[in-house]
Structure formats: C-alpha cells, structure tokens
Amino acid sequence: MQADPGSIKFSLDRTSILILDADPMSMSILSQILAGFGAKNLYKCTTIEDAKLAAQREFDLIFVDPGASGDGYEFIPWLRRDPSSRNKFSSIMVVTGHTQSTRITSARDSGANFVLAKPLTPTKISARIGWLGRDKRQHVECQSYVGPDRRFKFEGPPQGLEGRREGDLSADLGNASQPNMSQADIDALMQPRRITL
Amino acid sequence: MSDKAKFFKPVNRLAGALQDGTNRTLREGIRAADRNLTYIAGDCLQHVEEAIARLEQLIADWPADGGSDRLQEFYGISLSIIGVASVVDLPQIDVAAKSLCDVLDGMITRGIEFREPVAVHVGAMRLLRNITNPTDSQHVIDGLLKVRKRFAFDPLVDAKPVGRPA
Numbered sequence: 125m126q127a128d129p130g131s132i133k134f135s136l137d138r139t140s141i142l143i144l145d146a147d148p149m150s151m152s153i154l155s156q157i158l159a160g161f162g163a164k165n166l167y168k169c170t171t172i173e174d175a176k177l178a179a180q181r182e183f184d185l186i187f188v189d190p191g192a193s194g195d196g197y198e199f200i201p202w203l204r205r206d207p208s209s210r211n212k213f214s215s216i217m218v219v220t221g222h223t224q225s226t227r228i229t230s231a232r233d234s235g236a237n238f239v240l241a242k243p244l245t246p247t248k249i250s251a252r253i254g255w256l257g258r259d260k261r262q263h264v265e266c267q268s269y270v271g272p273d274r275r276f277k278f279e280g281p282p283q284g285l286e287g288r289r290e291g292d293l294s295a296d297l298g299n300a301s302q303p304n305m306s307q308a309d310i311d312a313l314m315q316p317r318r319i320t321l
Numbered sequence: 322m323s324d325k326a327k328f329f330k331p332v333n334r335l336a337g338a339l340q341d342g343t344n345r346t347l348r349e350g351i352r353a354a355d356r357n358l359t360y361i362a363g364d365c366l367q368h369v370e371e372a373i374a375r376l377e378q379l380i381a382d383w384p385a386d387g388g389s390d391r392l393q394e395f396y397g398i399s400l401s402i403i404g405v406a407s408v409v410d411l412p413q414i415d416v417a418a419k420s421l422c423d424v425l426d427g428m429i430t431r432g433i434e435f436r437e438p439v440a441v442h443v444g445a446m447r448l449l450r451n452i453t454n455p456t457d458s459q460h461v462i463d464g465l466l467k468v469r470k471r472f473a474f475d476p477l478v479d480a481k482p483v484g485r486p487a
Binding site: 128129130131132133134135136137138139140147149150152153156157158159160161162182184185191192212213214215221222224225226242243244245246247249250253254256257258259260262263264265266269273288289 | 325326327328329330331332333334335336337338339341342343344345346347348350351352353354355356357358360361364365368393396397400401402403404405406407408412415418419422423426427429430474
C-alpha cells in the first residue's frame with residue numbers, strides 16, 4: 125500500500141544540492157522540480173571544471189548528467205577518490221536519457237548511488253531522493269571501485285569463487301556433521317498445520 | 322590501495338538534511354514542482370521544435386550515396402530531446418528520441434552508417450509532433466521499435482564480457 129503524499133513530510137529546504145549538466149534545458153527542468161520541493165541551496169554547473177570548484181564545499185546531494193560525451197561520469201570517481209574532495213560520501217544520482225553501450229561500464233563503475241532514467245517527474249525525483257535518504261548500503265573502497273555497495277542483497281561470494289571482502293568466509297563447507305534429513309522430515313517442514321493460540 | 326575491499330558505513334548527510342527540512346508535505350512539493358514545470362513549458366516546446374529542425378537539416382545534408390560523419394552530432398541532439406518532450410505532454414517524441422539514440426549507438430559501436438533508419442526516426446518525430454490520435458502515435462512508435470530492434474546494440478550479441486563488480 126502506498127503512503128498518502130499528503131501525510132509525508134518532504135522538503136529540500138535544508139539540503140545543499142549540486143547539479144552538473146551541460147544541457148541548459150535539462151538543467152532547467154531538474155532545477156524547477158527541485159525548487160518546487162523547496163531547494164534553496166542549489167549550485168548549477170555546466171562543466172566539470174566548474175563542478176570541481178563548487179565541490180570544495182560539502183553537498184548533501186549531487187546530480188550528474190553525463191551528457192552525450194559521457195564525460196560527466198569522470199566527475200564521480202573524482203568526487204569519491206580525490207584527497208581534496210569534501211564529497212566522498214555524498215549521495216550522487218546520475219540522471220540520463222540514454223547511455224551509450226561503450227559507457228555502460230563507466231556508469232557501473234563510477235560510484236554513483238543511483239541512476240535515474242529521464243523523463244524526470246516530480247514524483248519520480250522525490251521517490252528516489254527519499255530512497256537515497258533511507259539508503260543503508262555500506263561504502264566500498266578497493267582499487268577498481270569506490271562508492272556505495274552495488275549489491276543490494278548479499279548472498280555470499282559467487283559459487284566457486286573466493287570472496288573479495290575482508291570479512292568473507294572460506295567457500296569450503298567441510299563435511300556434514302549430521303546425517304541428511306529424510307524426505308519425510310523435509311515434507312514436515314513444508315506442511316501447513318492448524319495451531320491454536 | 323589494498324586489493325581487498327574495505328566496507329564501512331559513512332554518515333548519510335542527505336538523511337539528516339531531509340530530517341531537518343520544514344514540515345512541507347510531499348503533495349505540496351509535487352504540486353509546486355508541477356507548477357514550476359508549466360512555467361518553462363514554452364521553452365521546452367521551443368527546444369523540441371528546434372532540435373527536430375536541426376535533425377531534419379542534418380538528414381538533408383547527408384550525402385545520398387555515402388555515410389555521415391556526424392552520427393555523434395545526431396546522437397547529442399536526439400539525447401537533448403529526451404525528458405524535455407514529456408514536459409510538454411509529448412512523451413511519444415521522447416520514445417522516438419530514445420529509439421533513435423539506440424539506433425545511433427548501435428551504428429557508432431559497430432562503425433556502420435545507414436541514412437534510412439535515422440531518417441525514418443526524424444520523420445517520425447515530426448509526425449508525432451503533429452498527430453493527436455494516440456492510436457496513430459502508437460502505430461508510428463511500433464514501426465520505430467522494429468527499426469530499433471534491427472540496429473540497436475544488442476548486449477547478448479555485441480557485448481564483450483566485463484569484470485565482476487565489487
């Protein structure tokens with residue numbers, strides 16, 4: 125069941141936001157939506173150089189449109205890795221109309237928290253911002269990637285492979301310490317039973 | 322940096338900022354944002370019109386017996402339409418622009434150039450700008466998606482295997 129939007133508190137008036145988008149029309153649409161939600165601290169940059177300068181201050185939320193060249197994807201690893209960056213752990217949302225097939229790996233490895241496909245609507249944006257606000261994923265740092273954990277579910281290392289996490293246990297299960305369950309035991313686990321409370 | 326991945330939980334600043342915000346409701350915000358979008362609807366429509374006109378000009382300049390070295394330019398213009406047309410209630414043009422981006426991406430990736438699939442998309446955008454009947458629009462879109470299927474990058478066929486994510 126969806127919650128009533130009339131009862132949910134949602135305001136961006138205390139949220140500092142940076143937008144990197146080289147396309148003025150696309151920037152305008154996103155800015156108008158964010159302004160509608162009360163955003164006041166909105167920094168708009170059309171080039172990566174400007175965005176790097178703006179990123180000398182802390183932002184709670186950063187929107188990046190990678191643009192037709194896909195150059196915007198380079199800004200995110202810079203934010204995540206550069207020693208001077210004050211936004212290593214900021215929430216970053218990529219907004220894009222289309223991603224070129226040659227850029228899919230860059231998009232995956234950039235370190236963004238979320239990729240949002242255009243067209244943007246107020247409902248879509250607010251839902252995703254709310255989701256980012258509730259995001260409990262851990263942050264990952266390794267040679268090839270810095271950013272939020274891309275696994276939304278962790279079900280152990282892939283079968284047959286050694287885990288790469290520091291806390292991963294050995295994939296070797298060892299010998300069974302008890303006899304196998306009989307089919308009757310397994311069936312008994314599945315059978316619905318009437319209970320009296 | 323070590324080869325082993327380090328995991329930790331940083332403070333979610335966005336959560337704090339949202340928490341500190343005023344008591345405005347989501348419904349009020351959505352209404353205000355929708356209202357703001359109506360203020361720029363005229364600019365959006367003009368943007369879509371100009372973009373389609375630029376695409377038409379590029380098609381007109383495409384040599385009949387050769388390739389165009391401007392596929393990336395086509396792609397940039399088409400990409401700039403996506404998300405803007407929907408603001409002025411022309412979502413079908415968004416779909417056509419996305420389909421054109423797929424076709425152009427497929428051609429750029431494979432190093433091939435065909436005028437017809439691009440011209441069909443640009444012609445369809447002009448058509449979709451003018452037709453009002455949703456059924457007719459859907460027929461046009463269905464046709465475009467068939468063209469798209471033929472030219473777009475297919476990850477199952479074209480993609481090289483990539484490394485496992487962290």
